[in-house]
Amino acid sequence: MSRAYNFSAGPAALPEPVLEQARDELLEWKGERASVMEVSHRGKAFVAMAEESEADLRTLLAVPDDYAVLFLQGGATQQFAQIPLNIATPGQAADYLVTGAWGQKAVSEAKPYVNARIAASTEEGRFTDVPDADSWSVDPAAAYLHYTPNETIHGVEFHALPDSGDVPLVGDFSSTILSRPVDVSKFGIIYAGAQKNIGPSGLVLMVIRRELMERSGQARAKILNFAAQAKEGSMLNTPPTLSWYLAGLVFKWLREQGGLEAMAKRNQAKADLLYAAIDNSGGFYRNPVAPRARSWMNVPFTLKDAALDSAFLKESEAAGLLALKGHRAVGGMRASIYNAMPIEGVKALVDFMADFARRNG
Amino acid sequence: MSRAYNFSAGPAALPEPVLEQARDELLEWKGERASVMEVSHRGKAFVAMAEESEADLRTLLAVPDDYAVLFLQGGATQQFAQIPLNIATPGQAADYLVTGAWGQKAVSEAKPYVNARIAASTEEGRFTDVPDADSWSVDPAAAYLHYTPNETIHGVEFHALPDSGDVPLVGDFSSTILSRPVDVSKFGIIYAGAQKNIGPSGLVLMVIRRELMERSGQARAKILNFAAQAKEGSMLNTPPTLSWYLAGLVFKWLREQGGLEAMAKRNQAKADLLYAAIDNSGGFYRNPVAPRARSWMNVPFTLKDAALDSAFLKESEAAGLLALKGHRAVGGMRASIYNAMPIEGVKALVDFMADFARRNG
Numbered sequence: 001m002s003r004a005y006n007f008s009a010g011p012a013a014l015p016e017p018v019l020e021q022a023r024d025e026l027l028e029w030k031g032e033r034a035s036v037m038e039v040s041h042r043g044k045a046f047v048a049m050a051e052e053s054e055a056d057l058r059t060l061l062a063v064p065d066d067y068a069v070l071f072l073q074g075g076a077t078q079q080f081a082q083i084p085l086n087i088a089t090p091g092q093a094a095d096y097l098v099t100g101a102w103g104q105k106a107v108s109e110a111k112p113y114v115n116a117r118i119a120a121s122t123e124e125g126r127f128t129d130v131p132d133a134d135s136w137s138v139d140p141a142a143a144y145l146h147y148t149p150n151e152t153i154h155g156v157e158f159h160a161l162p163d164s165g166d167v168p169l170v171g172d173f174s175s176t177i178l179s180r181p182v183d184v185s186k187f188g189i190i191y192a193g194a195q196k197n198i199g200p201s202g203l204v205l206m207v208i209r210r211e212l213m214e215r216s217g218q219a220r221a222k223i224l225n226f227a228a229q230a231k232e233g234s235m236l237n238t239p240p241t242l243s244w245y246l247a248g249l250v251f252k253w254l255r256e257q258g259g260l261e262a263m264a265k266r267n268q269a270k271a272d273l274l275y276a277a278i279d280n281s282g283g284f285y286r287n288p289v290a291p292r293a294r295s296w297m298n299v300p301f302t303l304k305d306a307a308l309d310s311a312f313l314k315e316s317e318a319a320g321l322l323a324l325k326g327h328r329a330v331g332g333m334r335a336s337i338y339n340a341m342p343i344e345g346v347k348a349l350v351d352f353m354a355d356f357a358r359r360n361g
Numbered sequence: 362m363s364r365a366y367n368f369s370a371g372p373a374a375l376p377e378p379v380l381e382q383a384r385d386e387l388l389e390w391k392g393e394r395a396s397v398m399e400v401s402h403r404g405k406a407f408v409a410m411a412e413e414s415e416a417d418l419r420t421l422l423a424v425p426d427d428y429a430v431l432f433l434q435g436g437a438t439q440q441f442a443q444i445p446l447n448i449a450t451p452g453q454a455a456d457y458l459v460t461g462a463w464g465q466k467a468v469s470e471a472k473p474y475v476n477a478r479i480a481a482s483t484e485e486g487r488f489t490d491v492p493d494a495d496s497w498s499v500d501p502a503a504a505y506l507h508y509t510p511n512e513t514i515h516g517v518e519f520h521a522l523p524d525s526g527d528v529p530l531v532g533d534f535s536s537t538i539l540s541r542p543v544d545v546s547k548f549g550i551i552y553a554g555a556q557k558n559i560g561p562s563g564l565v566l567m568v569i570r571r572e573l574m575e576r577s578g579q580a581r582a583k584i585l586n587f588a589a590q591a592k593e594g595s596m597l598n599t600p601p602t603l604s605w606y607l608a609g610l611v612f613k614w615l616r617e618q619g620g621l622e623a624m625a626k627r628n629q630a631k632a633d634l635l636y637a638a639i640d641n642s643g644g645f646y647r648n649p650v651a652p653r654a655r656s657w658m659n660v661p662f663t664l665k666d667a668a669l670d671s672a673f674l675k676e677s678e679a680a681g682l683l684a685l686k687g688h689r690a691v692g693g694m695r696a697s698i699y700n701a702m703p704i705e706g707v708k709a710l711v712d713f714m715a716d717f718a719r720r721n722g
Contacts, residue, residue, distance in 0.1 A: 002389065002394055003388060003389060003394050003395060004394035004395065006394070006395045006399055006400075008395075008399065008400060008401050009401070010401075010599065011398055011399055011400060011401065011402065011599065011602055012399060013395065013399050014396065014398065014399055016388070019387060019388050019396055020388070022387060023384050023387040023388060026380060026383060026384040026387065027364060027377070027380050027381070027384060028363065028364060032683075033363055033364050033365035033367075033681070033683060034364060034365065034367045034369075034374065034683065035375065035380055037372055037375065037560075037561040037562070037607075038367055038369065038372055038373060038374050038375055039367075039369060039372060039684075040369050040370070040371075040372065040684060041372065041562070043684070073434045073435045073436070073439070073563060073601075074434045074435050074439070074584065075434070075584070075598040075599055076598075077584045077597070077598035078434070078435070078582075078584050078585070078598075080582065080584070081581070081582030081584060081585065108583070109582040109583060109584060110582075112580045112581055112582055113582075193598075193599065195599055195602075200398040200601070200602065200603040200604075201398070201402070201599040201600065201601055201602050201603070202434060202563045202564070202600070202601025202602070202603070202604055203563070219473045220442070220473055221439075221441065221442030221470040221471075221473055221474075222469070222470060223435065223436070223438045223439050223441070223442060223470060224439075224442065236438070237436040237437075237438035237439075237554075238371065238372065238436055238554065238556055238562040239562065239563070240434075240561070240562050240563025240564075240601065240604065241372055241556075241561065241562050241563070242561040242562070242563070242603065242604065243561075243563055243601065243603065243604075246398075320394070322393075322394060322395065323400075323401060323404070
């Protein structure tokens with residue numbers, strides 16, 4: 001066994017007990033005499049698992065009854081399009097707070113369907129902060145206000161909920177879902193690609209206020225219709241059963257860990273440790289994000305001399321610290337420290353960083 | 362170990378050696394010190410796997426160079442919508458040969474985007490045959506001619522390629538892909554949900570003639586654009602990496618079995634055995650499909666007395682023959698005998714059927 005600490009931004013590390021259980025029952029699941037990926041999604045065993053996973057998720061996120069939970073496909077990127085298709089009329093105004101690359105992509109994918117307005121953007125500051133609420137230009141007639149609570153590439157996180165007034169708030173939680181409690185009742189839609197804090201890629205989780213599904217939206221196939229999916233328990237067609245099952249195991253693991261309050265404490269402690277290591281490195285390491293907007297999940301940092309990057313990457317990998325290369329849009333390094341990353345992994349990283357700085361300072 | 366013969370229509374049985382390999386490397390894949398589902402889709406190891414899987418598929422299906430191979434999401438059902446979005450102009454005529462429930466669904470999902478015309482349908486005959494070519498009413502100006510080479514629910518298969526003239530032929534191969542060789546050059550698009558003959562659900566395989574991707578299609582988000590996906594190697598966003606990896610293992614397994622010529626021989630032998638058992642049961646069992654259109658993959662059959670159905674299901678399950686219940690639209694039983702079902706499984710089924718008939722005849 002030689003698993004290492006995996007700081008991949010996504011697909012990302014999963015809890016080891018989840019992987020072990022999946023391995024142990026991969027050929028025979030729950031007395032079904034078949035793998036979970038070989039049984040019908042309409043069979044009793046799978047339906048029971050699906051219902052249990054939804055119940056666990058509802059408990060974890062304290063989802064109110066007037067919200068539906070959907071298990072979808074296509075990544076968050078497809079939802080950038082599917083959300084306007086479902087809750088905006090053609091060409092209607094839809095507002096976006098843009099704090100990084102994913103917010104930009106959300107705007108771009110929505111444009112064929114709505115008048116996507118930039119209500120606020122921090123692009124001028126190179127996406128190193130969240131915009132002050134008094135700088136937002138929100139259209140009260142907008143179909144929704146979309147934002148990205150955590151920007152995976154830029155490492156920028158909203159630590160307070162935006163107030164969208166009467167306009168439904170839509171959040172792309174891909175890289176922060178389940179990392180801490182969130183007041184679902186403040187949202188129209190919460191959605192997230194699974195591959196950071198939920199399970200393998202290929203699954204999208206959505207929590208949607210039921211009344212939003214009554215909007216007529218735009219001409220579209222039934223498979224793209226949230227209300228139709230909700231009516232069928234996310235089984236309008238065959239769902240990604242293996243990914244759903246793995247997500248269900250992660251939900252159970254999170255409950256065993258003490259739920260999202262406990263995860264929030266751990267995640268904040270991990271982030272504090274890493275940012276302190278960066279800030280106290282005498283300028284050897286640097287994170288460009290305003291302290292009030294620093295992400296608990298994705299921590300980008302640069303070395304004082306980019307010529308050291310390749311040595312840092314080579315040596316960290318040899319030390320069992322994987323996937324620290326930063327996104328090309330930002331450069332340098334990035335440590336993604338989602339739920340499955342234990343504090344020991346972050347300690348190993350900060351120890352390595354201190355040692356590397358000493359040797360190269 | 363108590364795996365049984367699994368006749369599920371989909372998600373369906375996978376080859377046991379594939380599951381065993383996946384299990385053995387579930388926590389550590391290829392020296393990556395992480396699971397295949399935990400590594401970046403843009404990392405060297407995953408990209409190499411993805412390229413190898415495409416190469417294996419191209420070998421298996423003898424895909425010509427002027428065709429792209431895409432790994433998509435959303436099930437075949439989403440493609441019912443995405444295909445017209447990409448290769449038809451709004452409201453353009455698109456023709457459909459309808460030989461079962463999936464063909465009907467394809468029409469229904471296409472309707473928001475095109476003038477979906479029924480070029481031929483066997484609904485009057487309760488979907489028990491394929492339509493004679495001289496009965497088709499194909500519009501030479503149609504964007505494409507769509508058909509379902511194998512209808513999973515009705516057990517109806519085209520054993521010859523439809524001649525669509527100059528109109529591009531589009532086939533939903535979900536339940537017959539890789540079961541036998543196919544002349545790809547005769548097609549505009551071949552596509553298939555993975556969960557029958559490829560791997561776990563949540564992955565869609567598409568083989569598309571490159572020139573079709575030059576069509577302007579209809580206003581749509583980039584994520585729904587085939588050309589954009591082809592340009593990015595099906596990684597416009599994070600693909601379903603775990604499912605893709607499993608599909609790659611299945612392709613390797615198929616090559617080890619001798620490729621599609623060898624699979625065709627096996628599949629025909631399996632089907633012959635089962636249809637003979639039905640036809641020679643003295644009317645105890647009955648398959649309603651015209652012999653020229655009987656599916657090699659999905660064999661629906663009824664018992665002479667529907668009151669025996671529940672005993673048949675209970676006893677077959679006890680005998681290690683799983684998931685034989687027919688689809689509610691057809692009733693009775695259905696044995697799905699995809700690539701992963703060995704001839705021994707079909708033998709066990711026909712032996713059981715003979716014994717059951719003897720005891721209840």
